[in-house]
Each structure stands twice: as C-alpha cells, then as structure tokens.
Amino acid sequence: MRGIRSSHALLSTLALACAMHGCAAPPAARAPETAPAPAAPRASDAHDPAQAGDDCDDVPAASPSDDEGPEGEQATIDDGFEAPQASAAAASTAPAPFADLTDAEIEARLRSDVGALGSMSVGRTNGGALVAGVRMPEGANWEVVHPALAWGTRETVDALAHAIDAVAARFPNTPKAFIGDISAKNGGHLHPHISHQSGRDVDLGYYLTDGHRWYADASGGSLDLPRTWHLVRTLIAESDVDLILVDRRIQRVLKAYALEIGEDPAWLDDVFQVGGKSQRPIVFHVDGHATHLHVRFFNPQAQELGRRAYRFLLARRIVTPPTLYVTHTVKPGETLSHLARRYKVTPEAIKKANALTKDVVRLNKPYKIPQPGSGIAMPTRAAIPARRVPPAPKAAAAVNSSRRRAGDKCLRTGSKS
Numbered sequence: 001m002r003g004i005r006s007s008h009a010l011l012s013t014l015a016l017a018c019a020m021h022g023c024a025a026p027p028a029a030r031a032p033e034t035a036p037a038p039a040a041p042r043a044s045d046a047h048d049p050a051q052a053g054d055d056c057d058d059v060p061a062a063s064p065s066d067d068e069g070p071e072g073e074q075a076t077i078d079d080g081f082e083a084p085q086a087s088a089a090a091a092s093t094a095p096a097p098f099a100d101l102t103d104a105e106i107e108a109r110l111r112s113d114v115g116a117l118g119s120m121s122v123g124r125t126n127g128g129a130l131v132a133g134v135r136m137p138e139g140a141n142w143e144v145v146h147p148a149l150a151w152g153t154r155e156t157v158d159a160l161a162h163a164i165d166a167v168a169a170r171f172p173n174t175p176k177a178f179i180g181d182i183s184a185k186n187g188g189h190l191h192p193h194i195s196h197q198s199g200r201d202v203d204l205g206y207y208l209t210d211g212h213r214w215y216a217d218a219s220g221g222s223l224d225l226p227r228t229w230h231l232v233r234t235l236i237a238e239s240d241v242d243l244i245l246v247d248r249r250i251q252r253v254l255k256a257y258a259l260e261i262g263e264d265p266a267w268l269d270d271v272f273q274v275g276g277k278s279q280r281p282i283v284f285h286v287d288g289h290a291t292h293l294h295v296r297f298f299n300p301q302a303q304e305l306g307r308r309a310y311r312f313l314l315a316r317r318i319v320t321p322p323t324l325y326v327t328h329t330v331k332p333g334e335t336l337s338h339l340a341r342r343y344k345v346t347p348e349a350i351k352k353a354n355a356l357t358k359d360v361v362r363l364n365k366p367y368k369i370p371q372p373g374s375g376i377a378m379p380t381r382a383a384i385p386a387r388r389v390p391p392a393p394k395a396a397a398a399v400n401s402s403r404r405r406a407g408d409k410c411l412r413t414g415s416k417s
C-alpha cells in the first residue's frame, strides 16, 4: 500500500484537491522529465513512494538516493510507451476526414475561428499540442480529479464519456469513475507525464469493490472485475483505441474474468499482451499502471485536422516547431557545464528542458538535451486501424460464483454491449 506523499515543496491547490480525493500522487511540482526509449521500464525513475504507483510495480526500486531529485522534483510517469502503428495497408479504408476540403478552404475556415472545424490533436502524444480542445465536463458517472488538466479533443472526451456511461448503465449503483489527467488546455508537456501532450491520453481509475478512490492500488484483490472489464471492453470495442496501459497483474485477473464470462478466447489473446498471441495487442503492461489505467485514443478527425492545419498553425504561432531532444545519461565526473559544452547548448536550456532548479545533474540519471534548429516534423497521416470488435460472449455457464465480485450478478441481466 502506498502512502500519501508526506511533504512537498509546492503543494498546489490541485494537489490539495487530489489529497482530498485520496490521490496518492498529486501533480504538485511538475519537474524533470526524461525522454526514455519507448517501452523500457526505468527502474531508476521509481523513486518517490507516492509517485511510485506510477513507476515501480514489479520493478526493483533503485535506492532513493539514486533518483530522488532536488527538492520539488518528482518522478516521471512511465507513460511514454508507443506501440507499433498499423501500416497504411492495415489501416481503416474509410475516406480521410476533411478530404472534401482543400488546404485553402481549411485555412479560410480556421482564420475566422480556429475551432471552426473541431479539435486538433497535433503531432505525437509524446510531443504535440492540443488546439481547440474541450475540457472534460462534469458528469453524473465520473469525477474529474484535476479539471484544469482534463482537456482533450472532442473525440477523446466523447469516447471517454461513452465508455464510463456504458458501465453505469449496465451496473446499478456504480460509483463515479475517477478521471485523472488528460492534457493541458493547449497540450504540450504535462509533468509528470511523458505523453498526455495532444489531447488523446487519459488516466482513469479502476473500479474498486473496496475503498473506491482515486489512485488506489488495484492489484491487491479489490478490483471490481465486472465494471472494470466492461469499461475496458467498451473502450476497445466501441471507440478508436490505440492502447491501454494496465499492470500485468491486473491484466491477468481481467483476462481470466473475461474468459469466465464467455468472452471469445481468440479475441482476448488478440487484445491482451499478458498471455496473448498478438504481435500488436491493445492492452500493454507498463510499470506504474496498477493505480490507474492509461487510455490512448486514436482521433481520426482531430489527428487528420491537426495534420492538414499544421502549416497554418505554425504560421500563426499557435503551435511551435518542436525542439528535438537527445537523452544523455550522466557519467562519473560530468557536470551541467560539461553537458552544455558537449551539446553546444546553454546550461539554462538544459535546466529548462528538465525543470531543474539547481545547477546539479545526478550520476546515472538521464537528462533531455535540447537540440535547437532540428527542424519541423510535419505530422504524417495517422493510420487508424479498424476497431477490434469481439464476437458476442458465449453463455457463461462456467462462471465460478466464488469468484464473482460486486456487480457481477448484473452482468447478464443488463443490456448487451
């Protein structure tokens, strides 16, 4: 069980609100960020016992002195994982959104109102922007933990509301789902995340049978399997989901539960990474996702509009050209000024890129080094795969009643999804 952060230099009102909800990881000081290779769990970042829920499940924690940064610094959440994308051939053959508009027509519409054609998800989830986003509204079936950081595209917000409402519609007396960070109003870097930059990433609480609250560890037997499974199933089957990050221990019990209630085994093997057979599952393990699941949506409209409008947005300085970064892991004897000389940038630029408050870099810790003038990455057309819709569940005669959890009895009396 993870404790609440005992003290923090910059306990913000957001953090306070978070603490009121029992959040174990208030986004208080948003500080240094590293740019890890995708999918590589970094034990060295698992340092803060509160933040550890985001970093150190199943990973031997490094000694605290290795990575506890200067005061106010906080671990990066390991949510920068990127899964292989569908090839253009495998992508949905639906016509591209906005194909009926020329670039000039798009520009003309945006010139009068940048939100005229809807939200735009520009660039990558690990390096992007959100334009004309929508803040997640309050809802009867969910609670937004940090409203100021809950901006997404219209597609993201709608898909999220749809999945949560589906759970509440199916199971009476469902507690409010907790919605954590989505993106900042204009997207971009959102400490302590790596992703969450372009309005398509959402942190979402698991449904719990015991002590339902934000950021509780769900791997210890309190997971509300019927509701959580229905949430995951609805997200996959009824929205455009790129990936869902779920701790492997939770994947195991969710998948076992889904099998028990008659979900198609081949489909489960296709979508789950744990025990699965797919080259490209949807539900992946990344350390730190026992306290919440992370959903990354595809946004066919917002991504395509972001791509088509990219030059216009640059020209209007609504988005700025991305600065590329390299990652440097500090070796013995190296200092901030060494790094600055070696990479021909100012120490201040390195400090800014890593939100450092002091002129100190730490041994064996990776730092982002900005590479100015690296050019502009024009977004490529997103290859959005067809949804993986499961066959209808078979009669679930094999359900072992001893393994049922709250709400299970409703599973087969409610409407079919």
Ligand SMILES: [Zn+2]
Binding pocket: 079, 193, 196, 201, 202, 203, 293, 294, 295
């Ligand atoms: Zn996340």
